[in-house]
Amino acid sequence: MTNLEETNSSPFQFAEGELLLVDKPLEWTSFDVVGKLRNTMKPLKLKVGHAGTLDPLATGLLIICTGKLTKKIDSFQAEDKEYTGCITIGATTPSFDLETEIDQTFAYDHITEADLLKAAKSFEGEIEQYPPAHSAIKVQGERLYEKARRGEEVELKTRKVIVNSFEIEKIEGPNVYFRISCSKGTYIRSIASDFGKVLGIGAHLSALRRTKSGDFHVDKAWKLETLIEEIRKQKVDNQQ
Numbered sequence: 001m002t003n004l005e006e007t008n009s010s011p012f013q014f015a016e017g018e019l020l021l022v023d024k025p026l027e028w029t030s031f032d033v034v035g036k037l038r039n040t041m042k043p044l045k046l047k048v049g050h051a052g053t054l055d056p057l058a059t060g061l062l063i064i065c066t067g068k069l070t071k072k073i074d075s076f077q078a079e080d081k082e083y084t085g086c087i088t089i090g091a092t093t094p095s096f097d098l099e100t101e102i103d104q105t106f107a108y109d110h111i112t113e114a115d116l117l118k119a120a121k122s123f124e125g126e127i128e129q130y131p132p133a134h135s136a137i138k139v140q141g142e143r144l145y146e147k148a149r150r151g152e153e154v155e156l157k158t159r160k161v162i163v164n165s166f167e168i169e170k171i172e173g174p175n176v177y178f179r180i181s182c183s184k185g186t187y188i189r190s191i192a193s194d195f196g197k198v199l200g201i202g203a204h205l206s207a208l209r210r211t212k213s214g215d216f217h218v219d220k221a222w223k224l225e226t227l228i229e230e231i232r233k234q235k236v237d238n239q240q
Contacts, residue, residue: 011234014046017069019076021221024054024062024210033062033224040231041066051076052184052213057097058085060210061218078184079214080164085207087176087192089116092202096132096189106201108174116176119198120166128158129190161186175206 012018024033030053038048047070051063060083063076090108094100164181171177176195180188189205196203211218222230 012231014041014044014066015068017065017067019069020064020066020227021216021218022062022064022227023218023221023223024059025224026059027056028224029056030054030062034064036224036228037064037231040228049073052081052210054210055097055099055189055208057099058208058210060208061213061216061221062210063213063216076214080181080183080212081186081210082179082181082212083188084169084179084209084211085177085188085205087178087195087203088174088206089176089196089199089203090174090201091204092193092196093204096187096193097205097208102204104202108199108201111199111201113168113171115199116168116171119195120168120178122198123163123166123191123195126160126162128160129187129194130156130158131187132189132193159185163191166191176203179211181212 020037022033022037024030030050034048034050038046041048046067048064048066049070051065051073054060054062065073065076089111090106091102092104093102162183163186164183165179167179169177169179180186180191182188188208192203192205209218
């Protein structure tokens with residue numbers, strides 16, 4: 001595994017297996033990041049994969065594995081995650097986030113800080129949630145968001161997840177800033193939507209950042225453009 005501190009003295013060993021921590025940029029898909037890194041590593045023909053999808057409108061920690069280490073992706077993906085972000089109350093969207101336009105609005109002035117804290121507490125522990133219709137889950141070989149964008153309705157099934165903690169860190173008008181620790185497979189967009197339902201006023205996710213996955217923290221992650229530059233530099237050095 002190569003991290004920021006080790007890179008200058010320890011060349012990448014992509015075929016043997018590298019674990020790369022990347023801070024995914026806004027509006028990039030997780031697959032975009034994998035594809036960009038795979039292309040940067042050419043002409044090496046390597047397996048490259050990620051351990052846990054982030055939505056395009058989310059930023060933060062994305063674990064990338066190369067070569068022989070791709071065999072461990074499932075174990076990395078199984079770890080608990082931590083997220084920070086913002087839930088905007090009083091408005092809903094079909095995608096539960098800002099990928100789609102607001103479709104309903106509700107008055108929220110009567111909601112108190114105590115109401116928000118109580119609602120957050122109600123999610124801690126094992127819960128059942130529906131995945132968003134606009135998600136990367138595959139149904140009959142096709143991702144749900146592809147069906148949703150065509151206006152097709154799909155019967156969704158609930159899944160059990162665990163929310164270790166749901167902390168409200170700041171409240172500014174309709175914007176509720178949070179920190180959530182949870183099990184793999186938890187949809188924070190669904191929590192945002194359900195949070196609004198608990199309050200009786202609707203809500204959607206307006207910002208999301210993955211800060212931790214298992215023992216890995218986004219503070220130790222590469223900015224994507226910096227990582228790409230370093231890979232190219234090491235390839236040039238190796239050719240000299």
